[in-house]
Amino acid sequence: xxxxxxxxxxxxxxxxxxxxxxPEMIGLVKMFVDEMPQxxxxxxxxxxxxxxxxxxxxxxxxxxxxxxxxxxxVGAAAGSLEASIAGLGQRAGIDELRGLREQIDELxxxxxxxxxxxxxxx
Amino acid sequence: xxxxxxxxxxxxIRLMKTDDGKYADGSRAERIAASMGGVVDSEGIRTVSSNExxxxxxxxxxxxxxxxxxxxxxxxxxxxxxxxxxGSETLEAVKKEPxxxxxxxxxxxxxxxFEVLRALKDDALxxxxxxxxxxxxxxxxxKVTAFELGATDYVTxxxxxxxxxxxxxxxxxxxxxxxxxxxxxDVDGLTGLGNRAHFNKRxxxxxxxxxxxxxxLSLAIVDIDFFKRVNDTYGHPAxxxxxxxxxxLLQRECRSHDVPCRFGGEEFALxxxxxxxxxxxxxxxxxxxxxxxxxxxxxxxxxVNLSAGTVGCDASCGEVTPEExxxxxxxxxxxxxxGGRNKVVSTDLAPGTCQLAKAG
Numbered sequence: 001x002x003x004x005x006x007x008x009x010x011x012x013x014x015x016x017x018x019x020x021x022x023p024e025m026i027g028l029v030k031m032f033v034d035e036m037p038q039x040x041x042x043x044x045x046x047x048x049x050x051x052x053x054x055x056x057x058x059x060x061x062x063x064x065x066x067x068x069x070x071x072x073x074v075g076a077a078a079g080s081l082e083a084s085i086a087g088l089g090q091r092a093g094i095d096e097l098r099g100l101r102e103q104i105d106e107l108x109x110x111x112x113x114x115x116x117x118x119x120x121x122x
Numbered sequence: 123x124x125x126x127x128x129x130x131x132x133x134x135i136r137l138m139k140t141d142d143g144k145y146a147d148g149s150r151a152e153r154i155a156a157s158m159g160g161v162v163d164s165e166g167i168r169t170v171s172s173n174e175x176x177x178x179x180x181x182x183x184x185x186x187x188x189x190x191x192x193x194x195x196x197x198x199x200x201x202x203x204x205x206x207x208x209g210s211e212t213l214e215a216v217k218k219e220p221x222x223x224x225x226x227x228x229x230x231x232x233x234x235x236f237e238v239l240r241a242l243k244d245d246a247l248x249x250x251x252x253x254x255x256x257x258x259x260x261x262x263x264x265k266v267t268a269f270e271l272g273a274t275d276y277v278t279x280x281x282x283x284x285x286x287x288x289x290x291x292x293x294x295x296x297x298x299x300x301x302x303x304x305x306x307x308d309v310d311g312l313t314g315l316g317n318r319a320h321f322n323k324r325x326x327x328x329x330x331x332x333x334x335x336x337x338x339l340s341l342a343i344v345d346i347d348f349f350k351r352v353n354d355t356y357g358h359p360a361x362x363x364x365x366x367x368x369x370x371l372l373q374r375e376c377r378s379h380d381v382p383c384r385f386g387g388e389e390f391a392l393x394x395x396x397x398x399x400x401x402x403x404x405x406x407x408x409x410x411x412x413x414x415x416x417x418x419x420x421x422x423x424x425x426v427n428l429s430a431g432t433v434g435c436d437a438s439c440g441e442v443t444p445e446e447x448x449x450x451x452x453x454x455x456x457x458x459x460x461g462g463r464n465k466v467v468s469t470d471l472a473p474g475t476c477q478l479a480k481a482g
Contacts, residue, residue: 028194032187060229064258065187067280068195075280079258 014115017070025070032069033116040111047104056085059107071114077107177222177294181205182212182238183256184230188279192225195283199290209233213241216248222297223290226273228257228264236267243272250300252293256281310384312362313369321383321391328381328395329444332435340394340402340434343451344372344409347427347463349388360420364388367416368428375409399434403468406430410466427464431455435471442471 017033019025039062046055059082066075081103088096179201181192189205196203201222206215210233216224224242228235235255242248252274257264265276274296275289308320316324325341332339346352346368353361365388372382372390381393394402413428431454433447454467461467 024194028190031190057229057231060258061185061187064185064279065191068187068191068283072280082258 015071015073015110015113016115018072019070022070029069030116032065033114036111036114040108043104043108043111047101052085052088055104056082059085062107062111071110074107074110074114077103077110081107176200176202177297178219179203179223179225179290179294180212180215180221181225182209182230182235183207183225183227184209185227188227188256192286196287196290199287201290201294209235209238212238213245213248216242216251217245220248220251222251223274223293224251224253225256225290226253228255228259228268236271239268239271239273250304252297252300254289254293256286310369313366313384315369315372315390316381316383318383318386321381321385321393324381324383325391325393325448326444328393329442329447331395333440336437338396338398338434338436340397340399340432341447341451342392342394342402342406342430342432342466343385343448343455344368344390344392344406344428344430345455345459346388347429347459349426352421352424352426355424356421360418363420364418364426367418368413368426371409371413371416375412376405380405394434397434398436399432399468399470402432402434403466406432406468407466410464414464429455429458429463430466431458432466432468433471434468440471447471 017025017029019029039058043055043058046052046058059078062078063075063082066072066078081100084100084103088100177200179196181189181203182205183189184207186207189207193203193205204215204219204221206212209227209230212224212226212233226235226238230238235257239253239255242251242253249272253272254275254277255268255273256277256279257268258279260278268276274293277286277289308316308323310317328339331337346364349361349364352364365384368388368390369382369384372392376382376392376394379395380397381395383391383393385391392406394405397405407430410428410430414425416426418424418426431451433450433454435442450469450471454469458465458467
């Protein structure tokens with residue numbers, strides 16, 4: 001699964017948390033957004049190593065958490081990636097790997113577009 | 123790779139470092155604590171105010187995000203919450219301090235939630251704790267498996283917080299009612315002591331403990347002398363007062379680790395852990411003497427006495443079963459009755475020893 005090209009961000013505007021105005025959640029959403037580069041790096045690292053088990057777990061955890069932080073679209077993309085990895089056979093074909101890579105691209109793009117505060121949107 | 127390492131979060135009680143003594147991210151613990159309204163000290167432990175009477179909820183999930191989110195979202199609930207990120211630590215933690223409810227993730231790397239659930243339900247000490255499964259696994263097969271293994275409820279991630287709160291409250295109500303039922307089933311209504319069912323459970327536990335750890339253990343069976351005469355002469359309310367009075371005396375005279383129970387009728391049992399036969403005979407005889415001194419409001423002219431049979435061992439009691447202990451204590455009680463009443467007859471379970479304690 002080595003690749004010379006890393007998955008890139010999806011273009012367009014930033015993704016705002018559904019809980020952006022919730023005082024109980026402001027700190028947590030900011031923390032989640034601040035840590036997003038580490039999560040993205042971990043996903044890419046798992047992809048580079050071909051560690052599908054780790055990749056599935058990372059996607060699974062994002063799926064479970066993103067809704068709670070107010071980013072259901074990211075959670076849905078993570079859920080699709082998790083399902084695809086779970087459906088991979090012992091020897092994945094080139095088309096399957098390409099499909100997986102596209103899903104990672106989409107997920108990473110969404111992850112990179114999350115915003116902690118509406119004021120960050122520009 | 124776990125991006126967030128293995129930070130163990132205890133909320134609202136304390137927040138700890140990772141197993142290797144470092145935080146996954148140097149500032150993370152402080153930031154988590156700050157988000158919860160506290161500060162981490164130099165040992166990585168944060169203590170905030172908590173009310174020990176609030177029911178304890180244990181969250182087991184390998185995702186630190188779930189810990190953060192639930193800590194924030196359930197902070198206004200009337201609960202204490204403690205958290206683990208490893209399934210394998212659950213059983214030990216539950217035995218140490220049984221929670222009112224467990225929120226359990228299924229997909230965990232070291233020991234999955236199904237295994238944890240199976241272990242909890244296989245253990246008599248933990249099998250009554252309600253478990254709400256919190257899982258990203260949405261297939262009906264997983265839900266059916268969880269319920270068949272004994273889960274109380276199943277909530278899929280990403281969870282709806284209002285729904286989760288409602289389900290948590292329902293599980294807490296269930297736990298409260300189960301405990302109430304269990305307490306009522308084990309308590310004697312007249313005296314407030316443990317009843318026969320309670321005795322049977324505790325006695326089996328104490329015999330097993332004594333055997334396992336070679337600890338001293340003793341048992342006394344106590345019977346009120348001529349109790350029928352009290353009932354027949356002064357009426358049943360007077361008889362009830364005597365039974366309640368003896369129960370109070372047993373509670374007052376025994377040590378904190380002793381277990382007094384009403385065995386039935388006018389008979390009582392006193393389990394004395396960490397107590398050899400000589401001390402048990404002494405303690406029981408002290409109760410006999412104390413009872414003889416009581417002046418009864420309804421019949422001050424007639425004191426009440428007791429007879430008792432005690433049996434005990436100083437270390438290992440070998441393969442003597444709980445029933446055999448009881449039979450020997452009963453034989454001693456009848457020996458005390460035949461010997462004129464108002465006596466304690468004691469047996470040391472060490473072979474060949476049987477002594478008659480002092481008569482009153």
